[in-house]
Amino acid sequence: MTPIPPDVHRSYWMQTADMPSSASLTSDAEADAAVIGGGIAGLSAAWELCRAGLSVVVLEARRLAGGVTGHTTGKITALHTTVYDRLRTEHGEDAARLYAASQSVALHRILEVARDLGTDCDLERRPALTYCEEPDGVEALRAEAEAARAAGLDASFVTETGLPYPVAGAVRVEDQAQFHPLAYLRGIVEDLIARDGRIHENTRVTEVDSGDPCRLTTSAGHTVSARHVVVATHHPVFDHAALTTRLTQHRDLVIAGPLPSRRDPEGMYITREGGKRSVRTTPLGDGRRLLIVTGEAFTPGTGEDTEAGYARLRSWTQERFPGFEESHRWAAQDNSATDGLPLIGRMRAGGENVYVATGFAGWGMTGGVLAGRLIASLVTETEEPWAALYDPGRSGAALGSAPAFLKTQWDTAKHFVKDRLETVGEGTNGPVGALGAGESTVVRAGGGPCAVHRDDQGGLHAVSAVCTHMGCLVAFNNGERSWECPCHGSRFDVDGEVLQGPAMRPLERRNPADLDLDGRPDA
Known part of the structure; x- marks a missing residue:
């Protein structure tokens, strides 16, 4: 196992994964499909399309998996805090069942790919739990357990967990998983290249012309012609469909440090209490595991004291895991659609052959793999049964979430005007x-x-x-x-x-x- 490097201010995944490097694009190119973005969504889409027989080129503005994917916590689960009770209330029971089925398919796709490619990515099967420490949160978790079970997950309500501190209650879903996300993607990249897929890092796409074929232009002036284009840039930078108005952003702080294996809580845990707290471990070897704790969610650009946030997260961890010493820290950024469902599919206003994947709400490991599979099915005209659930042009998506949609617009307008008045x-x-x-x-x-x-x-x-x-x-x-x-x-x-x-x-x-x-x- 790779030893922990001394630079505490970098993601553990990025420090310990030897991702292949690729040269920037230096001439015009053609492909059946061009994928913009080299995170888990973009690479999964590229790999699925390549397997389907298409010629593929991936264009990444910086380094592969160096953005959101490289700063995740690496959970692979269909239990997304308390999503199922909300889904059945706001979208209906069928939507909840489709969501559970599709997220579970993504989980098993990761297991299958890692096995077939022989990828060593610290893959472990673990239960996932959403918990509360305060009694007033129990009723909501009982409802979530029932909703998740009705949606098809092996879910139950429990009061005992592997955490070293008491909880009032928890939703537990069995047979979920966790992994080293960049080690997993290294296997994807190596197989993609073996299948003649092309990857260009440090190649920023600045314009997309959605003709037939589509024409992409890079900051260096080179062009790529492709019949299909996938925009997998976390936030849809080529926002022909005004998806920006339906997305909210948040960042989470992450700290990590060694833990004796005998103190492993043996599960993946999350609570919305206290500004969110997420707990999991990953193997280090030598009788140790790396404890990874996430929390202190905040909106980027608000000028919050993130150093104080790190201090609060560290204090919380040391109180519950005595002797904890921080060896790494980083932060992750996620976006969420105002109606609570990811936006995956045709960009519509961007053209019938332009596809987008965004709005994973902090669950990008299953969301990104699901996006790759779903977009590949749309391109090859073998649509999955849950395509309509995630369709960016789904009927009423913005209107059905009017309060959240209007709040997003108000916050943007407020910053645009208020900040200028104060900057004097x-x-x-x-x-x-x-x-x-x-x-x-x-x-x-x-x-x-x-x-x-x-x-x-x-x-x-x-x-x-x-x-x-x-x-x-x-x-x-x-x-x-x-x-x-x-x-x-x-x-x-x-x-x-x-x-x-x-x-x-x-x-x-x-x-x-x-x-x-x-x-x-x-x-």
Whole structure:
């Protein structure tokens, strides 16, 4: 087993998986299908399409699985907190059954692929549990257990778990799984390449023309012609169907550290209490496992103190797992559709041959594999029975979730206007001259908002504070040293380079020498 590297600020999965590297696209290309995005959804779609006999090219803006997939917790389960009681209430019992069946198919697809490819990905069968510590949460979990069982899962309500602390109750579903997600995808990539699939990293697609064939243009000016295009970029960056208005973003903090195997809680656990807490382990060898704890959910771009969030998560973990010492920490970003169901299928307004996969609501391991299988079935005209459930153009999807939809729009409009009114005077975190190491502020400079960060060596980094996606103002994440947009979740490093879309262009750099260190407003 690979030893834990010393860099605590990176995902354990990314540190310990030797993902194959691929050259960027350097010339025009053609394929039956072009997949934009190299996470689990994009790679699963590419692999399924390649197996179906299509020529495939994958275009990834940065590194394979380096985004959301590389920062997951790696649970493979059809139990998604309390989704089934809500589904049968809002969408009907048939929807709940289809959801359970499709998520279970994705789970078994992972097991099947790992077995057939001989992939060593620390795959383990474990029960999944949604629990509560407070008695007032028991009634909801009893209802969820009944709804999940009615939907077809092997679900039960229990009061005893493998956790080292008492719970008031839990929904338990047997025979779920967990794995090393990047080790699993390494097997997918190797098999995809063996089947003559093409992969190009560091190749950002900036435009999609949905003609027949479709025509993709990269930031380097090269083009790819393809009959079918899959947009698997987490947030749909080519949003012809206005899917942005139906998605909300959130981030979760993750900490991890070694645990003696004898203290393994032997399951995958999650609760919505206390800002969400998720607990699982993965094997390290030498009689140890890595305890992975997730929580402190927040909306990116709101300027929350993420360092304080990490401290709260660490304190919670040390209280329940005495002796815990953090060896890794990272954060994950997820998006959710306003009606609670992923958006997988034809983008509709983007053209009949453009497909999208998004809105997995934190359950991207089964969601991404399901998306690959579903999109491949649409392309080959062998539709799955649950295609309509996830169809991005499903009837009433936005209207049926009107309160959530309207709140999303209001939050975006609020940030667009309110942030500009507040970005005056001495800045959002005081004047530039008063910034200490690791601190940031947003000030007026040169007639516009300027995002300024002072690094640990005392140097200043200055960029435009206007997100290049739709113009909202970014705020600083002090735990990850990144600028984030509160409207649609785009993320940038301190020099403005894109870390996460939907933004495709970096923040414009500013000259720190031109800043007023006292923070006086522009004349």
